[in-house]
Amino acid sequence: xxxxxxxxxxxxxxxxxxxxxxxxxxxxxxxxxxxxxxxxxxxxxxxxxxxxxxxxxxxxxxxxxxxxxxxxxxxxxxxxxxxxxxxxxxxxxxxxxxxxxxxxxxxxxxxxxxxxxxxxxxxxxxxxxxxxxxxxxxxxxxxxxxxxxxxxxxxxxxxxxxxxxxxxxxxxxxxxxxxxxxxxxxxxxxxxxxxxxxxxxxxxxxxxxxxxxxxxxxxxxxxxxxxxxxxxxxxxxxxxxxxxxxxxxxxxxxxxxxxxxxxxxxxxxxxxxxxxxxxxxxxxxxx
Numbered sequence: 001x002x003x004x005x006x007x008x009x010x011x012x013x014x015x016x017x018x019x020x021x022x023x024x025x026x027x028x029x030x031x032x033x034x035x036x037x038x039x040x041x042x043x044x045x046x047x048x049x050x051x052x053x054x055x056x057x058x059x060x061x062x063x064x065x066x067x068x069x070x071x072x073x074x075x076x077x078x079x080x081x082x083x084x085x086x087x088x089x090x091x092x093x094x095x096x097x098x099x100x101x102x103x104x105x106x107x108x109x110x111x112x113x114x115x116x117x118x119x120x121x122x123x124x125x126x127x128x129x130x131x132x133x134x135x136x137x138x139x140x141x142x143x144x145x146x147x148x149x150x151x152x153x154x155x156x157x158x159x160x161x162x163x164x165x166x167x168x169x170x171x172x173x174x175x176x177x178x179x180x181x182x183x184x185x186x187x188x189x190x191x192x193x194x195x196x197x198x199x200x201x202x203x204x205x206x207x208x209x210x211x212x213x214x215x216x217x218x219x220x221x222x223x224x225x226x227x228x229x230x231x232x233x234x235x236x237x238x239x240x241x242x243x244x245x246x247x248x249x250x251x252x253x254x255x256x257x258x259x260x261x262x263x264x265x266x267x268x269x270x271x272x273x274x275x276x277x278x279x280x281x282x283x284x285x286x287x
Contacts, residue, residue, distance in 0.1 A: 018251025024228025049207025079200020
């Protein structure tokens, strides 16, 4: 019976981590589909989500649900500012130049976070207390339930956004053919800023959800973001269903490897999977 309990525990841990990786992977996909680049500031949007949640809870004294909304809204705004003030002034059409630019902007964002919040590890309490659930003999934190539920809501909302809103349809048009979209009157610059804002919202939500059950620091999003990038590659970069599938597969592989082999392999596995996919199936599972 202990073996079954352990398996259930590992599966829930894997789904929880996979949900976070999926949110980050979706953020990478949104910007890539609109602009054709890899936005490496996505890793810092995760850190910012946790940092803004910390400030909203401790400095602002806001209740947890409101603090999460404030954190996500703040990173959404910062995402748009990054595109308008950081990426757009380059006036370059080279994807390689823009990718390196996002790497530089990522370093700047990390430096600003270190100046504002410092280098010390910070703590954020669970959004709904220390309550736990029991399922199949396994103990499940309420925070992990929130992660899975809110990730599912975010994925549904993203699907609805791209199918039923003017901004979503405009992003799809720019992704299909930027020149044609501009010819028919779409403001391509605003659409690109909106894609960064949406990526910021997804990264900020991931950061706000995961930080109550992990450490919080100015660079905490780097490893999570790179694992989200690996999940995006695994599923097929730019594919939204692939991002979700890749995140869940990577999370489950990590959890099962840590549980049945050694936790020392937990962080290495994501990059082993990334290399394997690039060697054997560069387009990913659903690319």
